[in-house]
Amino acid sequence: xxxxxxxxxxxxxxxxxxxxxxxxxxxxxxxxxxxxxxxxxxxxxxxxxxxxxxxxxxxxxxxxxxxxxxxxxxxxxxxxxxxxxxxxxxxxxxxxxxxxxxxxxxxxxxxxx
Amino acid sequence: xxxxxxxxxxxxxxxxxxxxxxxxxxxxxxxxxxxxxxxxxxxxxxxxxxxxxxxxxxxxxxxxxxxxxxxxxxxxxxxxxxxxxxxxxxxxxxxxxxxxxxxxxxxxxxxx
Numbered sequence: 001x002x003x004x005x006x007x008x009x010x011x012x013x014x015x016x017x018x019x020x021x022x023x024x025x026x027x028x029x030x031x032x033x034x035x036x037x038x039x040x041x042x043x044x045x046x047x048x049x050x051x052x053x054x055x056x057x058x059x060x061x062x063x064x065x066x067x068x069x070x071x072x073x074x075x076x077x078x079x080x081x082x083x084x085x086x087x088x089x090x091x092x093x094x095x096x097x098x099x100x101x102x103x104x105x106x107x108x109x110x111x112x113x
Numbered sequence: 114x115x116x117x118x119x120x121x122x123x124x125x126x127x128x129x130x131x132x133x134x135x136x137x138x139x140x141x142x143x144x145x146x147x148x149x150x151x152x153x154x155x156x157x158x159x160x161x162x163x164x165x166x167x168x169x170x171x172x173x174x175x176x177x178x179x180x181x182x183x184x185x186x187x188x189x190x191x192x193x194x195x196x197x198x199x200x201x202x203x204x205x206x207x208x209x210x211x212x213x214x215x216x217x218x219x220x221x222x223x224x225x
Contacts, residue, residue, distance in 0.1 A: 001159070009154075033211040042117070042215040043157070043200070058212070092156050096211055100145050100204050104156035 002027055002095050004105035012111045013083055020079045021108045023093030028073035033102065034066070037090040046091075049076045083112045115140045115205045119216035126191055126223050134186040134199055134219045142206030146184050147213065148177050149200040157200055160186075191223045 003026040013019050023032065034046040047057045047068055055068040069077045080087050093105040116139040126132055138146065145164055149157035161170040163179040170177045174195065176187040186199055198220050202213040 031211055042217045045212050048211055099162050101147055101159050101162050102211060102213060103159060107156045
């Protein structure tokens with residue numbers, strides 16, 4: 001299984017600011033995925049990040065709010081822009097394994113005041 | 114729309130008291146059903162993948178089973194270290210790779 005490191009592990013931010021979350025994988029992967037876990041809610045896919053192309057966003061998520069970078073096969077960033085309290089969530093980076101299962105990083109716990 | 118419902122929302126057991134968690138799903142076609150364990154402050158940890166009705170997988174005190182409409186995670190003689198949130202997810206046919214639909218999870222607490 002892949003080892004996935006996320007930074008920061010948690011942060012408290014002010015309304016209107018932006019936060020960039022980093023995800024580092026210990027092996028080269030074609031696709032990386034960003035999920036959100038809102039309090040009391042299930043995990044929801046935000047977008048898929050492919051190296052060398054623009055990210056593909058799921059319905060309800062837009063690039064202006066959640067810009068993603070994928071500069072190489074082991075690294076990706078997710079930015080949460082112009083934050084509001086509704087953005088308070090756990091943000092998770094994941095990569096695929098055999099048989100379509102996903103491996104997840106430890107997550108970034110974001111609180112917006 | 115693909116849907117996953119887990120029950121109960123929370124389950125409290127005494128050490129050694131076996132029980133089952135339920136995951137009901139509605140999908141247009143099932144490519145795979147996944148069980149994860151999530152500890153507080155951590156990301157989900159993969160447990161099992163099930164692909165077709167009748168399939169079973171086991172790992173230590175956990176056993177996952179699958180029917181055409183639901184999956185069960187059986188916990189035999191649980192220990193306090195089994196306390197965690199257990200998540201069920203499905204990959205539906207026709208959806209893009211990496212897009213899993215998750216349930217809200219069952220919070221399991223095992224008391225010594």
